[in-house]
Amino acid sequence: KNEVEQSPQNLTAQEGEFITINCSYSVGISALHWLQQHPGGGIVSLFMLSSGKKKHGRLIATINIQEKHSSLHITASHPRDSAVYICAGYSGGGADGLTFGKGTHLIIQP
Amino acid sequence: EAGVAQSPRYKIIEKRQSVAFWCNPISGHATLYWYQQILGQGPKLLIQFQNNGVVDDSQLPKDRFSAERLKGVDSTLKIQPAKLEDSAVYLCASSSVGTGGSPLHFGNGTRLTVT
Numbered sequence: 001k002n003e004v005e006q007s008p009q010n011l012t013a014q015e016g017e018f019i020t021i022n023c024s025y026s027v028g029i030s031a032l033h034w035l036q037q038h039p040g041g042g043i044v045s046l047f048m049l050s051s052g053k054k055k056h057g058r059l060i061a062t063i064n065i066q067e068k069h070s071s072l073h074i075t076a077s078h079p080r081d082s083a084v085y086i087c088a089g090y091s092g093g094g095a096d097g098l099t100f101g102k103g104t105h106l107i108i109q110p
Numbered sequence: 111e112a113g114v115a116q117s118p119r120y121k122i123i124e125k126r127q128s129v130a131f132w133c134n135p136i137s138g139h140a141t142l143y144w145y146q147q148i149l150g151q152g153p154k155l156l157i158q159f160q161n162n163g164v165v166d167d168s169q170l171p172k173d174r175f176s177a178e179r180l181k182g183v184d185s186t187l188k189i190q191p192a193k194l195e196d197s198a199v200y201l202c203a204s205s206s207v208g209t210g211g212s213p214l215h216f217g218n219g220t221r222l223t224v225t
Binding site for chain 1: 180201213
């Protein structure tokens with residue numbers, strides 16, 4: 001059974017802090033998606049990665065295939081970054097619905 | 111490019127009533143997904159279409175839920191009859207080549223309340 005575990009579940013930080021959200025996944029998952037969901041809003045895809053590192057603005061995502069671990073970093077955090085961040089693993093095969101983590105609820109205080 | 115469109119945005123119905131949701135994916139996206147997200151939980155895949163064919167509907171409660179994508183473009187998801195536990199946000203998503211090779215694009219969702 002494919003599994004995706006995120007930590008921490010909840011994170012509160014001050015504006016400007018460097019944020020790290022972690023995701024561990026089981027054997028069989030070959031690509032990882034990082035998603036952002038604002039309260040009452042839809043879900044936005046931030047990154048999809050299967051190796052290495054990707055950067056978009058203040059967001060950086062890394063993945064270590066050997067350790068089956070991925071991290072999402074936010075530099076110079078801002079209150080508008082407050083949201084739920086979800087990692088989801090793709091395991092291939094004929095059906096490619098994702099296995100979702102439970103999400104990390106991030107609050108950035110001014 | 112236009113995003114994934116969903117309607118309605120909100121729906122309140124009584125248990126045992128019927129409801130239908132509509133989704134129009136991003137133009138050219140072959141793969142379409144319907145997810146159910148109960149408050150405080152991650153999304154759960156209900157059904158995945160590749161063009162107008164069903165790839166995976168293993169978690170769709172087929173006694174009450176149905177979905178179609180007749181022309182391989184827009185899709186409808188129906189619940190008949192609704193139960194209290196169906197209260198959730200129903201999310202439609204699309205991708206160009208599937209989630210192993212391309213990002214998912216989500217609609218804003220339909221928030222369903224069953225009373």
